[in-house]
Every structure is written in C-alpha cells, then in structure tokens.
Amino acid sequence: KAGVTQTPRYLIKTRGQQVTLSCSPISGHRSVSWYQQTPGQGLQFLFEYFSETQRNKGNFPGRFSGRQFSNSRSEMNVSTLELGDSALYLCASSVTGISGELFFGEGSRLTVL
C-alpha cells in the first residue's frame, strides 16, 4: 500500500514569490491535514481538508491556503513568501480525520532566500 507522497521534496524560493506544495494521501483516506515544522516553533497545524471541504484551520495568516480535489489529493499554497516561511511542510492523511491515526509524508523542505 503506497504511503503519503509529497512533492517536491526540496525547493528554494526568494522573498515575495509564491509556492505550491502537493500531497497525495493513502488510497481511501479522505482527510488531509497540513503542518509546518520549524526548530523554533515545533510542529504547527495549518489546516485540514475532508472530502474537498476545509474543516479546520490553525493560526496562520491568509497567505497560507489550501485545497483538496475530488481524488483527495491536496495542495497547499503560500503567497508572498517571507524568510520566516522557511520550514519543513508535512502533510498527513487519515481515514476519519485528525482525531484518528495520522499517516505522514516525508515533507517538503522550503527554503526562502
């Protein structure tokens, strides 16, 4: 059974640019959630999508957005990048949602210069 796949694994952007990250969940999982991991702040919840609807959102500015497609694949977009957006972005999929077992991808490491 294929795991959660995130692309790209590494990327470098400059301030002011935007970036789109992709997450393909485990087959049959309808929930996809996104997290930002940094050394200083640890792992912070961004948002969760379930059946194409955003169910919950963390405390991040509107520059961070996401969507989910009918095949459960999800994308996350960050606009007007700032240096502080440099982080490992993880996505996780789940059958029922974030209250159940989360299956994480390996992450997309974003560096903003």
Added chain:
Amino acid sequence: GNSVTQMEGPVTLSEEAFLTINCTYTATGYPSLFWYVQYPGEGLQLLLKATKADDKGSNKGFEATYRKETTSFHLEKGSVQVSDSAVYFCALTAENSGGYQKVTFGTGTKLQVIP
C-alpha cells in the same frame, strides 16, 4: 487554547537504560492523547494513543498512561535500543467550537541512545 508541554531535549541514554519523556497538557473537554515518533529523514508515525482517562497506550515496548488528574501522558520504555533514537512528539486532539477536531503537538524531544 490547548497546549502540550514536553521535556526539553536532547535526552542521551545508554542502551538498555530506562526511558521517561514527560508530557503535560492543557485542554478543554476530553482530549485524546498521542505519541508520534520521527526517525531521521522520515515523516512522523503514530507510536501509541489513549482516548480516555486511565487508558494505557502501548506499542514496541513503549507505554503511556492517560492521567487526567495530573493532565499528563508520560512516555516510558524499560530498556531502550540504539534503534529508538528519534524525535518523539506528544500530541492531543480536542473538539473545537465548530464541532471538529483540532490537533496540537508538543515541540518534540530528541532521544539519542548510545551503545
């Protein structure tokens, strides 16, 4: 809001030593509690969980008991191995005002086991 506090790392132990990683939480309602582990270069994976007070989660020799009276969920293992070297995250999920679950992670504790 909800919060999870973990002991600062890194924790360095010799092989076969006893491990305790402390985790305390604050949350409204009745949260579920989790321990996730992240091995180098990998994503997080669920280690164990407990969904109500006094429940004990266990997996791969690790245990944690949901203590509502002390709002704690400490992770323990009787004899650690080099292969247990990883970062351990305590987490909770709780229902928000909209009726949906929200997850909160601790900052993680790095464990290094030396032979």
